[in-house]
Amino acid sequence: MTVKEKQARLLPLFEKLTALTHERIPEDQLDPRLKGLAHLPRGTLFSCFHEEHLEEATHLYEILFGAKDFEDFMILAKQAHDLVNEGLFVYAISVAILHREDCHGVVIPPIEEIFPDRFVSAETINHAVKEAANHPDKDIVVKSEETGNILDEEYKLAYFREDVGANAHHWHWHIVYPATWKPLVMKQTKDRKGELFYYMHQQMCARYDCERLSIGLQRMIPFHNFEEPLEGYAPHLTSLVSGLNYASRPEGFSLRDLKDVDVQEMIRWRERILEGIHLGYVIDSTGTHIPLDKDHGADILGALIESSYESKNAGFYGSLHNWGHVMMARVHDPDGRFQENPGVMSDTSTSIRDPIFYRYHRFVDNIFQDFKLSLNPYTKEELDFPGIEVVNVTVTAKVPNLVTTYLKEAELELHHGIDFGTTHSVKAAYKHLDHEPFAYNISVENKTGGVKTATVRIFLAPKHDELGNLLEPDDQRRLAIELDKFVYELAAGKNVIAHDHRDSSVTVSKIYTFSQIQAGEGVHEDGSESCSCGWPEHMLLPRGNFKGMEFHLFVILTDHDQDAVEGATTKGSCADAFSYCGVKDHKYPDSKAMGFPFDRHIVNHDIHGFLPSNASVTEVKIKFTG
Known part of the structure; x- marks a missing residue:
C-alpha cells in the first residue's frame, strides 16, 4: 500500500470531530484491546496536562502504536474514533502516526483545521454558521472578530x-x-x-x-x-x-x-x-x-x-x-x-x-x-574557536541591517472541522505578523591554514529595556531568541557566509492544509515527513516598532568537531526545526547546552568584553510598518 493510499484512509478520521455523537460501540463488537477505555466522556475538554486524561490517552496511543500492521492499526483507529473522547482521540492517534514505521510519510492534518473552534473566536464561528446557512450554495469567507479592547x-x-x-x-x-x-x-x-x-x-x-x-x-x-x-x-x-x-x-x-x-x-x-x-x-x-x-x-x-x-x-x-x-x-x-x-x-x-x-x-x-x-560562567576557552575571526555581519534586506514587519492577511478553512451543512468552503480571514525576506551575510577569516567546520549560531536580543536604558548583558541573555543554527565549512583564508532566513533551524518549513494533503501534497513515498513542529516562519522576528527598534544580532562560530554528536543528523525527517523540536528518531544534533552561549550567567558588564573574536555583535533595527 502506498503512503498516499494510507493518507487517504486516515484523513476521514480527522474530519467533523466537533459533530460526533455520544453513541457507544456495543461491547460485543469492540476489539478486546480497546476495552477499559472511554473513561473520559465525549463532549469533555481533554487536557494532556491532567493526569487521568493523559493516562487514558497514553493507554490508547500505546495500543495504536502496537498494532501488528497498518490494517490492524486502521481497525483499532476506526473503533477508537467511535469510542473515546474527541480531543483524546486526536492526541493519541497523532502520537501513534508520528511514530509508527508504517506511517512514515503520512502527514497529520493541521490541528487548526481539525478543531478550528480552538483557534477562532466564538463570535467569528457564529458569524460563519449564519453565513453558511444563508448561502449554502456559495463559498464563504468571514472576517475574524477581534477580542478585547484597549482597556486591557x-x-x-x-x-x-x-x-x-x-x-x-x-x-x-x-x-x-x-x-x-x-x-x-x-x-x-x-x-x-x-x-x-x-x-x-x-x-x-x-x-x-x-x-x-x-x-x-x-x-x-x-x-x-x-x-x-x-x-x-x-x-x-x-x-x-x-x-x-x-x-x-x-x-x-x-x-x-x-x-x-x-x-x-x-x-x-x-x-x-x-x-x-x-x-x-x-x-x-x-x-x-x-x-x-x-x-x-x-x-x-x-x-x-x-x-x-x-x-x-x-x-x-x-x-x-x-x-x-x-x-x-x-x-x-x-x-x-x-x-x-x-x-x-x-x-x-x-x-x-x-x-x-x-x-x-x-x-x-x-x-x-x-x-x-550553580554552573560557572563560560570561560574564554569554552567560547573560543582559535584561528577563526568573525570580521563583519550584515543583515541584507531592502535596507541593510533594517528589517520591516507588517500584518498580513491569511485565511483558515473551517469546514473540515465544523459541520456547516454545506459542501462549500467556509473560511475565517485573519491577520498575522510577518516580515520582509532577509538574509545573513557573515564575513569570516579562517587563519588556521586549513579547512575548518563551524557551527554558526545566530541570536537576537533587544538593546534597551522598557525605560530606554542599555540592558546589562546578563539581563539581555534572558531575552536572546535563537534565530538559526547551521553547519558551514570554512576554507582557509577569507569566507563569506550567505544564509537565508527561510532556512532557519527554529521554524517549520511548511504546514500543509487539509485540502493540500487530500490532493497528495506533502505526502512522500520515501518515508520523509513533516511533524509540523516548529515556530512559524512568519513569527521568526519580533514586531519592532514604528520608529525602528534597536536589537543586537549575535553571531558566534564554534568548532563543529567539538559540537558534533555521534549518530546525529539534521537531514532526517522532521528535522527542519531541530533547535526547538530535535530530530525525530535521532539524537539532538549539538553537544553544547541549548541556548549556548546565553544559557549561563554573564559576569561582564560589556557585551563586547564577553564575546571572543569568533563572535560578533551587530546593531540592527526592526521597523513595524503597520
Whole structure:
C-alpha cells in the first residue's frame, strides 16, 4: 500500500470531530484491546496536562502504536474514533502516526483545521454558521472578530498570543514529546527531552518579552506566589465539542485546591526542586543521589518539573508544570460545582493565548535559571574557536541591517472541522505578523591554514529595556531568541557566509492544509515527513516598532568537531526545526547546552568584553510598518 493510499484512509478520521455523537460501540463488537477505555466522556475538554486524561490517552496511543500492521492499526483507529473522547482521540492517534514505521510519510492534518473552534473566536464561528446557512450554495469567507479592547494592555499583544501558527506549534511539540513517553514501549528514546522542554518554553518567554518591549510595555512580572491574585482573561472561545465556552478568569482570583492536587503540594514540590538544585543533586525513588551536572542537569530537571515519565522521583518532586496548567484552568470553578469548562490553560493548542501562560513559564524558567547559576560562567576557552575571526555581519534586506514587519492577511478553512451543512468552503480571514525576506551575510577569516567546520549560531536580543536604558548583558541573555543554527565549512583564508532566513533551524518549513494533503501534497513515498513542529516562519522576528527598534544580532562560530554528536543528523525527517523540536528518531544534533552561549550567567558588564573574536555583535533595527 502506498503512503498516499494510507493518507487517504486516515484523513476521514480527522474530519467533523466537533459533530460526533455520544453513541457507544456495543461491547460485543469492540476489539478486546480497546476495552477499559472511554473513561473520559465525549463532549469533555481533554487536557494532556491532567493526569487521568493523559493516562487514558497514553493507554490508547500505546495500543495504536502496537498494532501488528497498518490494517490492524486502521481497525483499532476506526473503533477508537467511535469510542473515546474527541480531543483524546486526536492526541493519541497523532502520537501513534508520528511514530509508527508504517506511517512514515503520512502527514497529520493541521490541528487548526481539525478543531478550528480552538483557534477562532466564538463570535467569528457564529458569524460563519449564519453565513453558511444563508448561502449554502456559495463559498464563504468571514472576517475574524477581534477580542478585547484597549482597556486591557494585554490586548495589544493579541496578535502574538492568538497567532494560529504559534498555538499549533505548541500543540505539535507536545505530541512529538509526550510527557508519558516510555522508551521501552515505544522502542525509541527521546534524546534530551527534558532539556528541550526547558529550552523551547524559555524561548517562548523570551519572544513574548521581546514583543512586550516592541509595543512599549514592561517585561512581564513572573508568577511567583501561589496565593497571588491573578489578572483576568477572557478567551472568547467556545468548544463545539462540549457546547460550553472556554472559561474566563475574573480579575483577582488565585489558585485553589483541586480534588486531585492542592496548593500546598505545589509549594512543597517547588521547595524540594529548589533544594535539590542548591544541594547539587536530586534523590531518585530508591534514595540514590543523582547529580545535577552541567551535561545532564537541565535534562533531569526538565523531566522532574514537567513531570514526565523520565522523572527520577515523581512521588517526591511531583508534577509542578502540568498541575500548574490544570490549576490555572480551574481557578474559576476549582471543585467543579458549576460544571464549567476549564480555561484555555488546560490545552496545549489554546494555552499560549492566556497571558498567565508566559508568567507561569517564566516562573518555571526561573527554577532552571537557579540551576544555571550553580554552573560557572563560560570561560574564554569554552567560547573560543582559535584561528577563526568573525570580521563583519550584515543583515541584507531592502535596507541593510533594517528589517520591516507588517500584518498580513491569511485565511483558515473551517469546514473540515465544523459541520456547516454545506459542501462549500467556509473560511475565517485573519491577520498575522510577518516580515520582509532577509538574509545573513557573515564575513569570516579562517587563519588556521586549513579547512575548518563551524557551527554558526545566530541570536537576537533587544538593546534597551522598557525605560530606554542599555540592558546589562546578563539581563539581555534572558531575552536572546535563537534565530538559526547551521553547519558551514570554512576554507582557509577569507569566507563569506550567505544564509537565508527561510532556512532557519527554529521554524517549520511548511504546514500543509487539509485540502493540500487530500490532493497528495506533502505526502512522500520515501518515508520523509513533516511533524509540523516548529515556530512559524512568519513569527521568526519580533514586531519592532514604528520608529525602528534597536536589537543586537549575535553571531558566534564554534568548532563543529567539538559540537558534533555521534549518530546525529539534521537531514532526517522532521528535522527542519531541530533547535526547538530535535530530530525525530535521532539524537539532538549539538553537544553544547541549548541556548549556548546565553544559557549561563554573564559576569561582564560589556557585551563586547564577553564575546571572543569568533563572535560578533551587530546593531540592527526592526521597523513595524503597520
